[in-house]
Amino acid sequence: MKRKETKGSSARGDGYHQAARPGHRSIVIRVDGRPVPAVEGQSVLAALHAAGILALRRSDLRGEPRGALCGMGVCFECRVTVNGRPGGQACLTAVEDGMDIRTDGY
Amino acid sequence: MSHFLQEADAVVVGGGVIGASVAFHLTCAGLRPVLCEGLDLASGSSGACDGLVFLQSKKPGIHLHLALESQRRLEALRCVLPMEFEYLRRGGLVVIGDEAEYAAMERYVTAQRQNGLDVRLVDGCEARRLEPALAAGTHAAAYSPLDAQINPLRLTFALAAGARRNGARILTRTRVTGFERRAGAICAVATSRGSIQTGTVVLATGADTPRLASLMGLDLPIRPRRGQLLVTAPLAPLLRHCLISAHYIAVKYDPALAARDGASVSMEQTERGNLLLGSTREFAGYDRHTTVAGIQSIAAACTRIVPALKTVQVIRSFAGLRPWTPDGLPLLGPVPEVPGLLLAAGHEGDGIALSAITGALIAEWITSGHPHIDVQDFSPARFSDRASPKLAVNGIAS
């Protein structure tokens, strides 16, 4: 296998492609104070991922950034603060219009 | 089993905090004991409990006296044992719910002060100044700067590591299945991995002690008393002190107050940040399940005392079996009916706090025959009228 393209594609900040989902309403949630578009029926994880927000919390003891691992409710790495309540699993929480998400938790 | 050792100065049965402490103190006296634990270290109640070294909850008299000395020894052990055990002298508050509890606590605190404990009653305002997380309507509290907490798992490991370092053998997954006796006296211990010749056996098997004692025809009044506990997610510092409700003491010592409803709770925040919220007191045999009613009552009582807990997440619960005795005191020392057998069991809800002194006393008994404190009140002989030793010469059972 040959080494190809050494430069990592910087996904920082800018979004991931999000397919149009016919029949689903577009809504807006707030993430750390900033508006982020989302599609009704989506998980909070998907909306954050689409916006290029991969680091969802910091690990308790070492303070490392962490993001979703399992995507299905098992690993608890996707904990975010949902409407003021800490510890919500982003992958199991459905987005709602105007929902307030914070990713500065532990 | 070929590599299995055949002989020992003493065999300690049980790898909880008490067995580990006994083994450690025996090595300090120059002996080389063997500790046999059927499962892993701290598999029993020492691995399923709070870690309060709460002096205020100890009965004024010899019980409190022992607890005070045990605490001094625990503090000294921090420099001696090869492992840290998260000892924190946070001070403790006994949260008083109403006037009736206050009256009972007044008598209780007076007696404790006469026994030399640094403790005082404070009103609701001062209680909240000391512990801002308490509910706005907190009636009053008793406060002692001495109350402390410990990580009981780490204490057990630290004692075992100290014992091992000093020459003890710690055998895990080695279940004791019987005892051999010659002319009534113990001469060997049978285990799942072979037999060990010894003239001295210490039963430190917590709530399991009656089962083992029955192999020698003894009928001990120790019973398992279940305690359920909740663990929260780690939090930023929330509690400055260890807290218990006055009801907890009432349940322990004042039958009149015990009859009133309301759960008796204890709360502590571990070094890691998790809160331990406990605990129920139930007789449910050897069943270690948690129950809906148990979990619910702890959650309700704790959120009433510290309302900020309402939105805090519980991440698990567990239950341990306290080794209960009818008079609330442990059984320490030789058993007259079986020469060579000593008991170190029945500490109910105080085993962590009393671990250090228990180990020291048992070691003194074995090496010199008389401990430095008069511990008549703890003698197993006080229940001897119940004991009915069958005069089996070979009491082996499996």
Added chain:
Amino acid sequence: MDTEHCDVAICGAGPAGLAAATVLERAGLRVRLLDENIQPGGQLLRHTAKRASGGVDRARRRGLRMLDQRTAKERQRPSPQRVIGIFPDREILAADAGEHVIRLKPRAVILATGARERYLPFAGWTLPGVMGAGAAQILVKTHGVLPARRLVAAGAGPLIYAAAADTATAGGRVAAVLDQAGWQDQWRLALALCRRPAKMLEGAAYIIRLQLRGCRMRCGWRVRSAEGRGRLEQVVVSRSDAQGFPTGAAMTIAADGLAIGWGLVANLDLASQAGCRLAHDARLGGWVVDTDQDLATSVPGIYAAGEVTGIGGGAKALVEGELAALGVLTYLGGSLGRQAEARRRRLNRLRRGELALGRALADASRVPPGVLSGIPDDTVICRCEDVTMGEIRQAVFTGADSLLSLKRTLRLGMGICQGRTCGPIVADVLALLTRGPHVPEPPWGTRAPIKPVTLEALAGGPET
């Protein structure tokens, strides 16, 4: 706390749970189907951003039909509900997204909590951007979001191919798919799959789709580390030998997403908490719920179906869901008619076939011990409590020789996930460090609440 009465509570609305519910409702019982996911359907039937037809997979087609029949009912569902514990006498607590806890008192319970992915750690595996193949698949298929702009998929088993193919189809670039298994294992897998032409077709379709989009696919390759500042930027890979040890020079691939997975393990949390006896079958994913012929567990009135009884896939889950439902009907006192008895015999036959297939597939995708070698000491193994590989090595070196003693010394498994992620890893690491062969030690028990819930919710309602 409100108490609801029902005849049967089914935990998990994947194919197994759905199949069971269908049979029991037809028999006139009041069924409560509980699932924590935003949509019902479990892992097999969840990929429905475009409401697929199910493709060539018969099990998926059947499952989707069942799901459709239920949709009206499911729409009335208040919200997803996670089961947080099963207590003595089948008292169940479940919590919804609004932290409202209900109590159920069913006459019987079916555990259909499915499977989760198995992960193996490597340096950098905790970087955001490194995710399970399942997570990647869910993002792209259910939610229409690309898991990465440039994805590498690595590990073993069909899911890494599925995740890569789905990403490629949705317009993402897949730099490489690196399969741990060597060619011999691939042939064995292909042979095992001869018995399931549909599965074979599905696999072939993935590979063709990837090939058409210029993705490199390699067998006998592994990830050595993931690197990046704050998130994944590149993946370091190399060849590996049959034992899983890295050989040859390391190479770097730029990527902002790495999808990993090494097969599946059963989701035993609820069964373990409820006190059901477990059994070990290395060829069905390791520890599974122990069941009898009727899929009854060791706890009276609790049955199990689907991946929890052994990793075997969607068809097995459907068969077992139906079987468990028949078991429950007998348990509740109904005698099955002649027709149902005949059906039960047929289902049992089908089940044996699925189990055999599951075992054959497992043989072809076993994880060699060398994969766990060379993990640097500062790599985090337990993500909740930040316990590192070095601390585990040290603890084993100083005498911890069992999963339980590791848990008690290092707080492994005492974090918020209760050891779901690190449990299987630590078991493998321990076996490697103490050089098994061991009698496998049961996984750490899970305790109620098996998923976190607030104190307020637990206190809920009048005190008892």
